[in-house]
Amino acid sequence: MNKLFVIKVGGNIIDDEAKLKVFLTSVASVKSHKIVVHGGGKIATEIGNKLNIESKYINGRRITDDDTIDLVTMVYGGLINKKIVAQLQSLNCNAIGLTGADANIIPAKKRAVKDVDFGWVGDIDNSKVKSENLKALLESNFTPILAPLTHDEQGHILNTNADTIASSIAVALSTYYDVRLIYCFEKKGVLENVEDDNSVINLINKEKYRQLLEEQKLFAGILPKIDNAFAAIDAGVHEVLIGDANDLIQNTTNNTIGTLITQ
Ligand SMILES: Nc1ncnc2c1ncn2[C@@H]1O[C@H](COP(=O)(O)OP(=O)(O)O)[C@@H](O)[C@H]1O
Numbered sequence: 001m002n003k004l005f006v007i008k009v010g011g012n013i014i015d016d017e018a019k020l021k022v023f024l025t026s027v028a029s030v031k032s033h034k035i036v037v038h039g040g041g042k043i044a045t046e047i048g049n050k051l052n053i054e055s056k057y058i059n060g061r062r063i064t065d066d067d068t069i070d071l072v073t074m075v076y077g078g079l080i081n082k083k084i085v086a087q088l089q090s091l092n093c094n095a096i097g098l099t100g101a102d103a104n105i106i107p108a109k110k111r112a113v114k115d116v117d118f119g120w121v122g123d124i125d126n127s128k129v130k131s132e133n134l135k136a137l138l139e140s141n142f143t144p145i146l147a148p149l150t151h152d153e154q155g156h157i158l159n160t161n162a163d164t165i166a167s168s169i170a171v172a173l174s175t176y177y178d179v180r181l182i183y184c185f186e187k188k189g190v191l192e193n194v195e196d197d198n199s200v201i202n203l204i205n206k207e208k209y210r211q212l213l214e215e216q217k218l219f220a221g222i223l224p225k226i227d228n229a230f231a232a233i234d235a236g237v238h239e240v241l242i243g244d245a246n247d248l249i250q251n252t253t254n255n256t257i258g259t260l261i262t263q
Pocket residue numbers: 009010011012039163184185186187189190191192193194217218219220221222223225
């Protein structure tokens with residue numbers, strides 16, 4: 001099986017011009033097949049503030065009302081996606097920018113209202129992901145750049161967390177490729193002490209995860225990231241790494257740095 005890197009990058013890197021440049025230069029230098037999934041929640045919040053669209057999150061998911069879905073469609077599917085594509089093109093990487101609606105890559109279901117109405121938020125059934133369409137692009141030597149948007153097959157765009165999209169894509173493409181999923185962010189990995197970059201935990205299995213939760217060493221965005229990492233591993237993805245966007249090149253070799261997630 002050929003190697004495929006599914007690389008997720010979040011808002012803290014995208015929002016920093018210098019860090020984004022370093023990251024995209026690394027992406028362009030990866031010789032194997034690769035897909036980039038980007039977030040950008042932080043930027044949507046900043047632009048929303050300027051437009052008087054308030055951002056509300058519950059359990060790490062944005063409440064996405066009518067104005068908000070228009071906002072995130074513009075920011076994720078337009079501004080961020082196309083900036084990344086243009087920069088990769090300047091680095092001789094043949095990037096093609098997509099949402100989950102393009103080529104029907106990620107059909108999703110609008111989240112049912114239980115205690116909370118999340119609005120236009122989409123949940124993915126991994127078996128419905130059109131991995132064969134992504135494979136066709138990869139085999140034509142395109143590098144797909146995916147925005148965190150899906151669709152409901154009834155004409156509506158849905159907002160879906162970028163870590164979840166990366167996990168679902170990695171699972172779906174594991175049928176065809178030996179997949180390494182890499183979550184890139186601004187820290188050296190999952191840390192024993194979030195203030196200390198020298199406290200990287202090299203390996204997290206479910207036992208260690210339970211222990212870290214008990215010790216209350218994990219909070220905020222790292223929690224759904226680790227949950228998505230385990231979901232990928234449990235569904236057959238070969239390797240999942242959480243590491244620094246600056247260390248991407250090294251993390252596409254066997255000599256990885258950061259945190260490896262195992263069963
Ligand atoms: N133990 C930990 N190790 C690393 N990061 C942690 C830890 N606990 C909490 N975090 C927080 O999780 C954040 C990463 O999640 P998030 O901001 O959602 O990233 P992204 O936007 O890149 O997906 C870090 O910036 C950090 O503040």
